[in-house]
Amino acid sequence: MAKITYITSDNQSHTVEVQNGLTVMEGAVQNDIPGIDADCGGGMACATCHVYVKDDWFNKIPKKEDGEDDMLDMAFEPKTNSRLSCQIIVSDELDGLEVNIPSKQA
Amino acid sequence: MKKTDALIIGAGPTGLFTAHQLKLIGLDCEIVDNLDKIGGQCIELYPDKPIYDIPAVPECTGEELTNNLLNQLKPFDIKFHLSERVEEVKKEENNWLVKTSGGNSFLTPNVIIAGGVGSFEPRKFSPKECEKFENKSLFYLVKDKNIFNGKTVSIFGGGDSALDWAIELSKESHVNLIHRRDEFRGAQATVDKMHTLVKDGKINLFTKYQMANVHGEQTLESIDIKHDNDEIKNLKTEYVLGFFGLIMQLGPIANWGLNLNKKTIEVDTEKFETNQKGIYAVGDICNYPGKLKLILSGFHEGALAARACFKLARPDEKYRFEFTTTSTNLLKRLGKKE
Numbered sequence: 001m002a003k004i005t006y007i008t009s010d011n012q013s014h015t016v017e018v019q020n021g022l023t024v025m026e027g028a029v030q031n032d033i034p035g036i037d038a039d040c041g042g043g044m045a046c047a048t049c050h051v052y053v054k055d056d057w058f059n060k061i062p063k064k065e066d067g068e069d070d071m072l073d074m075a076f077e078p079k080t081n082s083r084l085s086c087q088i089i090v091s092d093e094l095d096g097l098e099v100n101i102p103s104k105q106a
Numbered sequence: 107m108k109k110t111d112a113l114i115i116g117a118g119p120t121g122l123f124t125a126h127q128l129k130l131i132g133l134d135c136e137i138v139d140n141l142d143k144i145g146g147q148c149i150e151l152y153p154d155k156p157i158y159d160i161p162a163v164p165e166c167t168g169e170e171l172t173n174n175l176l177n178q179l180k181p182f183d184i185k186f187h188l189s190e191r192v193e194e195v196k197k198e199e200n201n202w203l204v205k206t207s208g209g210n211s212f213l214t215p216n217v218i219i220a221g222g223v224g225s226f227e228p229r230k231f232s233p234k235e236c237e238k239f240e241n242k243s244l245f246y247l248v249k250d251k252n253i254f255n256g257k258t259v260s261i262f263g264g265g266d267s268a269l270d271w272a273i274e275l276s277k278e279s280h281v282n283l284i285h286r287r288d289e290f291r292g293a294q295a296t297v298d299k300m301h302t303l304v305k306d307g308k309i310n311l312f313t314k315y316q317m318a319n320v321h322g323e324q325t326l327e328s329i330d331i332k333h334d335n336d337e338i339k340n341l342k343t344e345y346v347l348g349f350f351g352l353i354m355q356l357g358p359i360a361n362w363g364l365n366l367n368k369k370t371i372e373v374d375t376e377k378f379e380t381n382q383k384g385i386y387a388v389g390d391i392c393n394y395p396g397k398l399k400l401i402l403s404g405f406h407e408g409a410l411a412a413r414a415c416f417k418l419a420r421p422d423e424k425y426r427f428e429f430t431t432t433s434t435n436l437l438k439r440l441g442k443k444e
Binding site: 037039040041043045046047048069070073074076077078079080104106 | 285
């Protein structure tokens with residue numbers, strides 16, 4: 001279990017508890033946090049669950065695997081700290097993680 | 107105006123199998139899809155990715171699945187209307203009048219929405235100002251490459267479309283290629299060819315840059331691109347091309363008076379009918395308690411919606427359930443019996 005904070009582009013902060021094994025994307029969708037579309041349902045095929053991970057966390061969480069950066073090319077306003085939230089799997093180590101949701105997903 | 111027993115919106119796996127089920131029970135149908143090819147997300151998003159959870163098919167790619175479904179449709183004559191988006195659905199007595207962007211109209215008692223997560227549209231540049239030049243000097247696809255001859259064209263993207271056009275247009279135009287990182291995801295041979303052209307001074311390559319702004323009154327004059335380190339560069343350019351792939355948009359479906367839940371349409375689980383009689387939703391686009399976004403669920407939903415269509419298309423006949431193993435009627439329709 002990890003407490004994860006999602007910050008929307010209008011600076012609304014939502015902190016929820018997400019079970020280990022779920023993805024950061026699922027944590028947002030199941031808790032009705034706005035701004036994460038996840039059109040493809042977690043298949044790394046659409047880039048609509050794009051988030052920015054705060055710098056100190058970006059280096060702590062498991063690295064991007066093949067293909068994630070390819071999809072991020074298509075995301076709305078990608079930055080160096082962009083991730084697809086469907087590819088970040090929640091574990092105890094992620095307790096306190098903060099992610100920022102872009103103003104749009106496409 | 108075309109009359110049909112059922113109109114299917116979406117030529118993905120669910121739409122294709124729904125067509126199979128309609129034809130099998132003796133109804134005719136036509137299919138409209140906004141993409142220029144059959145297969146939906148399977149073809150557009152993951153043609154080469156293997157799928158492992160289609161019943162009785164241990165492993166197949168999106169492309170193989172689509173081809174197998176088309177094979178299964180071979181006994182039937184089904185009209186496809188590709189590169190057309192359904193714009194309008196209106197009630198007309200006991201029928202729905204459906205109009206497409208391609209100028210087709212259909213009169214049908216049954217409309218089956220098998221639209222995935224909506225229609226595929228090109229992903230666009232983020233700065234609002236880009237809209238002003240869209241389809242004039244800023245494009246998301248190339249219709250006539252000759253307009254670029256002798257001009258400066260700035261191409262954005264890191265996939266095959268961006269690379270192929272950068273290479274092609276470098277013959278007759280001044281090409282800037284701009285991408286958000288150093289790595290390109292296009293085919294290796296294409297990436298190598300691009301790098302050779304960069305070395306030869308035929309392509310100006312800018313990596314770790316993204317579109318920041320566009321300038322010009324009537325016509326486009328220049329663009330600002332921004333580096334990861336926030337440095338801004340101004341490039342004189344007459345044309346801009348953006349290749350960021352496709353995104354799914356619900357589009358006009360949102361205006362048809364259906365009960366929506368986020369990007370999905372609420373249906374019952376008996377007929378997969380929406381709140382509008384004779385309009386059904388199947389596959390990823392429908393929602394009901396326990397909904398799974400799996401291809402196999404789409405097949406089941408389509409089979410049931412097809413049976414519901416029968417009642418509205420043949421109000422004076424009674425639908426009789428039959429098996430393909432034994433029914434002479436079905437075997438005839440499948441071309442297996444005279």
